[in-house]
Amino acid sequence: MSEPNSAARLAEPPAREPADPAPDRPERRARRADLLAVAAAVVLVAATAAVGLYYNRPNSGVVIYASAPPLFALPLPHVGPGTVYAVVIAVAVVLWGPTLAARLPWRRALAAGYLASLAWIFSLAMVDGWTRGFTGRLTTLQEYLHEVPGITDIPRMLREFSSRILDFQPNSWTTHVSGHPPGATLVFVWLDRLGLHGGAWASTAVVLVGSLVAVAVPATVALLGRPDAARVVLPFAVLSPGAVWIGVSADGLFAGVTATGIALLALSATGFTRRRRYAIPAGLAAGLLLGFGIFLSYGLVLLGLVALAVAVLGRQWRAAALAVVGALAVVAAFALAGFWWLEGYHLVVARYYQGIATLRPYSYWVWADLAAVAIAAGPAVVAAARRGVSFLPKPRKAVFAEPIVLIGVAALVTILFADVSGLSKAEVERIWLPFGVWLLPMTALLPRPGRRWWLAAQAVTALAVNHLLLTSW
Secondary structure: OOOOOOHHHOOOOOOOOOOOOOOOHHHHHHHHHHHHHHHHHHHHHHHHHHHHHHHOOOOOOOOOOOOEOOEOEEEOOOOOOOHHHHHHHHHHHHHHHHHHHHHOOHHHHHHHHHHHHHHHHHHHHHOOOHHHHHHOOOOOOOOHHHOHHHOOOHHHHHHHOHHHOOOOOOOOOOHHHHOOOHHHHHHHHHHHHOOOOHHHHHHHHHHHHHOOHHHHHHHHHHHOOOHHHHHHHHHHHHOOOOHHHHOOOHHHHHHHHHHHHHHHHHHHHHHHHHOOOOHHHHHHHHHHHHHHHOOOOHHHHHHHHHHHHHHHHHOOHHHHHHHHHHHHHHHHHHHHHOOOHHHHHHHHHHHHOOOHHHOOOHHHHHHHHHHHHHHHHOHHHHHHHHHHHHOOOOOHHHHHOOHHHHHHHHHHHHHHHHHHHOOOOOOHHHHOHHHHHHHHHHHHHOOHHHHHHHHHHHHHHHHHHHHHEEEOO
């Protein structure tokens, strides 16, 4: 096949998935192991729910601050205007998503994936209603928009940002503003300055950017030499249960920004290999987005592990070097404006232990957080992760040559680091969205005959969470 000239078609996959051979005995054992892995995840979720509800008893002496453990939500069975649309979209993606992903030209497949993801996220948000599920999400007392009207001087805000992080002072930032670097707040201030005032515009921006995950993740897989796997991953990236929290929490925006940065890093590496002119700007853009990512949320510095995996797979250290230059430029710009990342990080850790983090027991959340991740990732990702981990005993050369495994394992390690740190006790179903989306490439390891069933399981998980619980934030 001749090489296309445009970056968008650089990694265009073949028109069809190759047919899978008839399952042999090892594959049947592997499928049983998949089901056992999902069963183990269900037991973990049930155990965390049971222990959490036990702790929630009056006078239990333990405070976990989660009414529907392990998720930060309220038990509230309900339906809403988005219910019918969400079900229709889920059925359509399950029935036709894999076929369209396999047959459409790659650019059209990615465009269709983005639009389907956008519709899925918005319909799930609308299960809770227009105000409660969408326009009001980012306007509460603890959210970013609460502070936006008071920020009239951006340079001054950046200079004084660190001094307002600690709690119990007259000018302390509200919870989410103080808990994140200033880049997160700046996004909503910039929207306001552009005339896009209020919760509706803020939530729209979050969903539009968060939906880029459905493009960035499969595109990265394709650019790293697995175009066939990218087509498999695309429907799973659309129907991810994490969509419940992309619509609407700012962490969905963080996931979209950083996922796009990593995809650009892969594009730059491929560009250098193919001697394309876009290689240099793509590498710098990747660094700018990933550098800005650590000013959206402190924990996103851990995404460096996934970025490193992509750099190793791309085998083009010029792309990685350009990304580092771009990221350092962002750090320098914030430092010159008056905000030093490390100072903010240390103050946030202090603020974290001024609040409910001192009461939430590490001994519970260190394993309950993993249950929350399992819910947000969905059963298909749990089964796929089992396959990815089982791939590790193979020769090192084979592991480092397989993008869907190396990226997925890097994401798993990232989540484990974040979990052991104890700096996110609860609410990780949204906080770790930028990490969890990089588990999706491993869904390409699932056998072809059962993929629609796994897709259906993803959709059922998201619909169950959204209709049985009222998620917070």
